[in-house]
Amino acid sequence: NEIPKFGGYSNAEFLKKSLLGGQQNIFSKADWTIVPSHKCNNGLKNAINVAIFEKTFNQPVVFYGTLGLPTDVLPDQVLEDVTDKMRNEFNCESVISDDITFKGAYKNFCKEILWPTFHYQIPDNPKSKAFEDHSWNHYQLLNQRFADKIVEKYKEGDTVWVHDYHLLLVPGMVREKLPDAKIGFSLHISFPSSEVFRCFAQRDFILKGLLGANSLGFQTDEYAKHFALTCNRLMQTDGDIEEGIKFDGRTIQICCVPIGIDAFELEKTLRNSEELPILKNIIRDRWAHSENKKLIVSKDQFDTLRGLKTKFLAYEKFLRDNPCYISKVCFVQVVTGSTKKDKYLEKEIVSLVDKINNLSTDITMHQNIVLLTQELTELQYYALLSEADIFWVNSMREGMNLACHDFIVSTSDKNSPLMISEFTGSAELFKEGCLLTNPWDIKRLSEIIKFALEMTPEEKRRRWKKMMKKLIINDSDNWIISTVKSINSSWELNLQRSTLFNLNVHEWQEAYTNSNGKNKLFIFKISEPPTPDILKMLNDLCSVPGNEVFVLNTFDKLIVERYYARVNNLNLIAENGAFVRIHGFWYTLMGDNLWKNEVLPLLQAKLERLPGSYIKVGESMFRIHTENAEDEDRVNDIVGDLILHINTLFGSKKGIHAYFHKSILFVQQFGLSLKALKFIFDYYASSGSSHLHRNSSFNLSANESMSGSVNMSRVNSGNSPSLQPVIDNLKGVNKFSFAMVSGSSSPTIEPLFEYVNRFTGVNIAYTYTCVYGDPSSTNAQQHVNGMNDLIKLI
Template sequence: MSKIIFVSNRLPVTVKKHESDLQYSKSIGGLATGLKSYHEQGDTIWAGWPGVSSDDLNEQDMQTIDSELREQYNCLPIFLSEEEIEQYYEGFCNETIWPLFHYFTNIAEYNSETWEAYKRVNQKFFDSIDPIIEPNDTIWIHDYQLMLLPQMIREKYPDTQIGFFLHIPFPSFEIYRLLIWREEILRGLLGANLIGFHTYDYVRHFLSSVRRLLGKEHNLYKINYETYSVQVEAFPMGIDYDFFAKSSGTDNLSSEARDFIESTRTVQNIISVDRLDYTKGLPERIKAFKQFLQKYPEYREKVRLNLIVAPSRVGVEAYDELKSEIEGLVSAVNGQFGTVSWMPVWFFFRTFSQEDLIAFYRNSDVLLVTPLRDGMNLVAKEYIAARSDYKGMLVMSETAGAASELGEAVIVNANDYGAIAAGIKTALDMPDHEKIERNKMLHRRISRYNVKFWADEFLEALKNTAESHVETKDLVDIKSEPSMVETAYMKGKDRVLFLDYDGTLVGFKPTPDQARPDEELRSILSELCADPHNTVVIITGRDRDVMENWLGDLDLYIIASHGLWLRQPQGEWKMTMSVDNDWKDSVRHVLEMYTDRTPGSLIEEKEYSLAWHYRQCEPEIGIQKRNELREALISITQSMSLGILEGNKVLEIKDTRMNKGHGAHQMLQTKDFDFIFGVGDDHTDEDLFIELPDDAFSIKVGAGNTNANYRLKSFRNIRQLLKRFIELSRKEVGEAKEAKEAEAGK
């Protein structure tokens, strides 16, 4: 029976060891709350680090923790050492990903050692959950610590439903491109069926990076990737609305909370609640409050800022310096504006219970939350929910993810102290009827879209994404021994292998001339040709001169220019049809005009065709100009026997009679082949697939609709399969040699 596996860096249960005693405490965080109803079911398990270093545990401790967490909490502990925590979490996660994704490029570090640790720990997470994964399981992975895990799972378990949610911002392409390991991270994430973000800004940034770095387009936020599709959507995370909105007494409040409530009788209170982090804009917030007191002196001795800062990464120099800076700014404001009976800023550097925080919320006139960058910011939603009298007002920065949902709040620029000061005044002066009107709309929204709704919606979308993806073509299984195609290969005595070149045998390069065959490819082709039972055919849209130069010394057939030219091994080139170039001048003029207008585009002049490449263009501009160019070409070629062929980031104009199906037909007439194999990756190869007989092994490389019978993910998988063919040929030669020697021995 299928189950749900949640995976996050931390478990919803924290384990602490005091001498020989092991203590377990449940988390009250938003994620644990949101997934609680699912996790309490019997068919779920949550995998993650339990919060205690494996260096502090003996073997018996780890066995005890494992047993207790599995049996009592439905959790699978993944133990990390001090070195792993330091290198993977404190290192790559907090020194590279966290600052970069929050736009603090000046402090992001790029360390190959911490990157290697990040890969190792992601692998460790996979190895830990591997034994419990079963076909058709649903796996929901959370946050930036595990961005490589989706692809690891996909590689071994293609039938699982994999979801990933990022709880921090995804930066714009201009920021993300600074990351050294940018492609690896994207490929890791694209192992998921569904990728979720807090806002559509983050969705847009992610899709832009995928397009620019991996060359993958999207259609309605769906990416056709390898052999499956990936849906990308926004799911703004909610809170446990009922918990914060319910009435509560004062019996369990701390002395600070009681003193705070008492003080509200004499002043208006502004509250700020954050953990200590440079992304939160805390120094800027204090400076803005100072400007508020300077600009609006009538509020002195009538308003107070309550700055609650939860300790974070204590002992880390940068965070200790931030705390010192905050303390200095608070002292300066209090020293400049304070009186014997009034201190303008109260600074609490400590954590408070949920009950205390709700009391602070309910007795504060304004919540001031102005992060420089924040993935969501649930404090803003907690404050709104707690003010069930609809009398509080929220002032928040536009760079918090929640700002896109909470438009009725007073939205400000986190870097504009004057705007924040004006926003505070607006919130304090707002008439009750306006506050109530705004808050009622906010309450309706966050009460409906609470944290349970968020979890339900994501899992339902993941289910629908998986169900809507129907793979019409079987994958060639290159992991089994032997696969169906290998069995047929071994039986074949007259085999023909039609091999497309670009995108099939080699990966795509920025310019066509950079896709020269490497030594591995030349070795593969040479060994395939060495088997007398094989007829190897390179079938490509490239010019004959290029292919002659690159592969002409090998003992293979070459069909070039989309079937126009055919060359036998070491033979002369022969045209398969009669064509002319009378049309080229008029078309070239149009291509040159668009090339001049589109930076990064280029024209490739082939013997009997012209190709316009836009791989190096800005994606949006390239697509726009491609569409314009296609319309312009249609208008001038409609009276000619020309066709416009759209390939991978290229438009090619050629005679419509020239196609790979025509070229393959010429070869198939030469012999009665008993094993027919054809591979290609784009629209130009569909004519080849159509021409091949039904019992042929036609393979599409990558995603997209196709006439091929099978599918593989990339050119690397094609090379892997061709190497298997070579191994089978060697085995066949070896067996024949042994049989011959045995016969001679008789």
């Protein structure tokens, strides 16, 4: 009863009746039992079971999943009995779905759309759009049923950990109903580049589903970077794999840890098995009966992604180029899954196997290649790995291939080499000891086979030890501990950022009074031109000896000076921290701006397709305004492309960062606002108390060093020289007994909130990080409704 390849069932009710016909009585009367299923993610299952056994988790573990068999044929009472038994005896909550929904989601959308596209094989059949839309509905519905079951059973304090591409929407669906839940997601396959992922018609829904998690787990840094760049491009998010992805007022942490296996448990199994030596002897007698005969082993799913065809072509070339090996090597290829799914591939593989075996002069005595399609027992599989002289993984694209992990442990006596495709997740882990291959380079593959077979025992041992060390460090226990830690820390961070207290006026006044006669620091982020009330407030503050007041905004130096010309003794921070004016002198914190000459043509080319948008050029930055764009639907695509290109091309090399905030795309050197704050502290550390500057003729020579970390130069206007990198200077922090940073939440001020909070009650007696507006997440500790409330308070 296979689901039609394109379009699903035309008459679901008819099919359902045909499935049910005459069978209900059988299922209602027959005995039944629950047995383990071999069709599952064995790596995940083994990792979780070991963690439960070793008490790695500090909470009870409950599994959520489907039953693994058609359920439409089961009478209601039987289904209820089965789910009760699963819950009571196996700690499993069953998610029940009708067979058509399950098959449409799993066989069609997961296997025909998600799986190939995540592995860079975009479905291109002209009819695929029809069944893609149809199966997408089934996929959404199945994900919703998982989410509903989780929400139904959820208790405060639970951790929800969702796994793999079958359930990409579940984190977002659960988050919608449980906004404060602790949710993690782990992807066990590769994640494609943004160029490939953007081909999904449902790309926004999938990304939003994933971004509902607190922490997202990927098997390699490469897959995580692909995800981060995809979010930057398609969702205009900010952040990366180190800092996390900032989306919808939350920060989603990225966890890059390979899943691994439990090497010690496998070693124990191999050591204690009485049957294993017998099986190894059988394998040797059948395929490697002479002392000089070598055995190459592979284990793969039967599909085009595993590189079976190029693997066999390379093996054939190796034998033709080295005919002396024809009778000395046997290649055993184990395939799992039905070979009937892809009849064209099956025909090609069978033809190649016949062609390779025909190279032997006596096929009755020796086969060059053996294709095993039957299921192996666990011990048969380990015995085959133990006898292998080479284990070969040739995948075109894959996540972690745990078969090669099993092989490394199994070959502890022979130390046989591992040939592995560089496009496999495990290759990154074992690159120091394995033989990396390009699965498309048939000539090179054939040469590496020969090299591996002729490798000296000393080199084999050296390479094996490197791989074994990596395997032990990156085992399944490490994966679980690291992932759960990432989920917890991200949840705690977001909880902290979402917990705001209204500014206590009485407490604030008391703190200010207690600091009279001491130095006080004020930094206000004011994004709009100042009102008369704002100017009066600033004048009042600046008139008090010991108060050092700064205004931070995106305007250039000339504009910000013009706006605040009537405020005496006011200090300024222009262009988000690129320039700082203290006591009338400007200091430059940005590096060289030669990058602007490269970025500007890129911006102009992209914005030609977005009429109504325009660029404002500052000394240190570009501001691209899109609020008046004629085609609003194109804004996100074009801005996303710009973020991707700028952060990729200029991010790591030149420290240039692009982010989108309130319909404006900012392009500037990264971290200037925090650099400006550190510079301010460094300035006061080097030049005594703040009121000393205001009331004396203290001066610095143009190149005088104010501290060991910063060489400063100052001028009255314009082209102020740049500074050396600024480091933390606690001496400057300690100059102040009161510090207040305030403004609406933005990527510019949030780092300042976080930095100042570190000194609360330690280096600075009183600190206030005050946000106004209605942010869903912030590093600020206090809140006021708006700038007017802040003015009244001060």
